[in-house]
Amino acid sequence: MKKIPLVDLVAQYHSIKDEIDAAINRVLESGRFILGPEVEEFERLASEYLGTKFSVGVASGTDAILLALDALGIGEGDEVITTPFTFIATTEAIRRRGARVVFADILEDTYNLDPEEIEKKITRKTKAILVVHLYGHPADMDKIMEIAKTHNLKVVEDCAQAFGAEYNGKKVGSIGDVGCFSFFPTKNLGCYGDGGLIVTEDQEVAEKARALRVHGAKSKYREYIADGYKSRLDALQAAILRVKLKYIDEWNEKRREKALLYNELLRNAPIRLPVEKPGCKHIYYSYVIATEERERLQSYLREKGIETVVYYPIPLHLISLYRGLKYKEGDFPRAEKAAEAVLSLPMYPELSEEDIRFICEVVKEGLRSSSW
Numbered sequence: 001m002k003k004i005p006l007v008d009l010v011a012q013y014h015s016i017k018d019e020i021d022a023a024i025n026r027v028l029e030s031g032r033f034i035l036g037p038e039v040e041e042f043e044r045l046a047s048e049y050l051g052t053k054f055s056v057g058v059a060s061g062t063d064a065i066l067l068a069l070d071a072l073g074i075g076e077g078d079e080v081i082t083t084p085f086t087f088i089a090t091t092e093a094i095r096r097r098g099a100r101v102v103f104a105d106i107l108e109d110t111y112n113l114d115p116e117e118i119e120k121k122i123t124r125k126t127k128a129i130l131v132v133h134l135y136g137h138p139a140d141m142d143k144i145m146e147i148a149k150t151h152n153l154k155v156v157e158d159c160a161q162a163f164g165a166e167y168n169g170k171k172v173g174s175i176g177d178v179g180c181f182s183f184f185p186t187k188n189l190g191c192y193g194d195g196g197l198i199v200t201e202d203q204e205v206a207e208k209a210r211a212l213r214v215h216g217a218k219s220k221y222r223e224y225i226a227d228g229y230k231s232r233l234d235a236l237q238a239a240i241l242r243v244k245l246k247y248i249d250e251w252n253e254k255r256r257e258k259a260l261l262y263n264e265l266l267r268n269a270p271i272r273l274p275v276e277k278p279g280c281k282h283i284y285y286s287y288v289i290a291t292e293e294r295e296r297l298q299s300y301l302r303e304k305g306i307e308t309v310v311y312y313p314i315p316l317h318l319i320s321l322y323r324g325l326k327y328k329e330g331d332f333p334r335a336e337k338a339a340e341a342v343l344s345l346p347m348y349p350e351l352s353e354e355d356i357r358f359i360c361e362v363v364k365e366g367l368r369s370s371s372w
């Protein structure tokens with residue numbers, strides 16, 4: 001039986017093998033493995049692409065958020081408003097800084113933070129809004145930036161799933177105070193290990209983040225601004241990312257084409273399809289449908305060799321680790337409903353039209369067979 005994976009990283013490697021192999025060899029021959037010219041050049045290119053003044057390469061997307069919050073001075077006693085419908089790395093970074101996670105519910109159509117719900121959660125202790133551009137669709141940034149301005153809050157963008165996504169012509173990550181990216185291999189811009197990036201217009205934040213990633217050192221062995229971290233993007237990953245960055249627009253465009261085809265073929269199916277809001281450019285890191293028949297549909301697809309995944313089956317306010325936050329079922333109904341219904345179908349730039357047609361047939365068949 002034919003198997004269709006959720007993502008196919010080997011197919012992508014083969015499409016750019018010669019360039020990747022040459023980039024890796026260049027680093028091996030250089031003898032420079034940590035930071036150095038490869039990282040500096042990638043940071044320059046990333047800034048140019050994203051339209052931000054400063055870029056700081058770090059060890060992962062999780063660390064990007066952690067160091068960003070640290071560089072913004074967020075810590076004990078502060079509250080950070082964010083979404084319960086995200087990967088735990090988002091909230092882990094807040095808690096690692098000793099700040100309190102305050103959740104606000106999401107919008108039903110994009111699964112991103114609802115600005116009206118954010119506003120209700122603001123207290124005297126609120127310091128920042130941590131926005132996630134989930135699945136590659138930008139959050140409602142105009143309204144969020146306006147709220148932040150009114151209440152004098154920082155905005156951190158978790159762009160782990162959205163490299164190249166745009167909101168009113170601006171790349172996500174360049175809109176709030178700081179943008180945080182992940183280059184985990186399965187991300188739409190992924191390296192071959194762990195990697196992350198912080199972007200900002202604020203020189204002070206960039207300089208702090210630069211020091212924090214090397215043990216807090218402003219000047220090696222001489223001057224330290226704080227207890228820092230050991231969190232650098234390494235030269236091999238930067239060299240790989242330099243190659244991949246050249247292709248990101250083409251790959252994102254292919255994702256968008258695949259999404260359109262899925263939308264067209266699933267148009268009449270009794271499921272919720274992803275939306276693209278006006279002014280937004282969705283890059284479909286994940287192609288997500290929603291159905292109350294999710295469990296049965298997922299098993300049906302599995303039987304037919306189609307891999308799918310649920311991002312995320314439990315909204316974070318209900319995980320046992322966060323019991324201390326005193327949230328309960330019913331607090332964020334839209335996030336809870338989404339967690340019960342979402343299902344990510346295979347999505348990668350090399351996914352063939354034939355495979356998409358097959359997947360859609362099986363989805364429709366599965367929904368028909370589960371309706372009686």
Ligand SMILES: Cc1ncc(COP(=O)(O)O)c(C=O)c1O
Binds near residue numbers: 161182
């Ligand atoms: C929304 C979100 N935030 C943060 C992260 C963390 O990134 P990383 O795995 O590079 O630490 C991820 C990816 O796993 C993510 O999907």
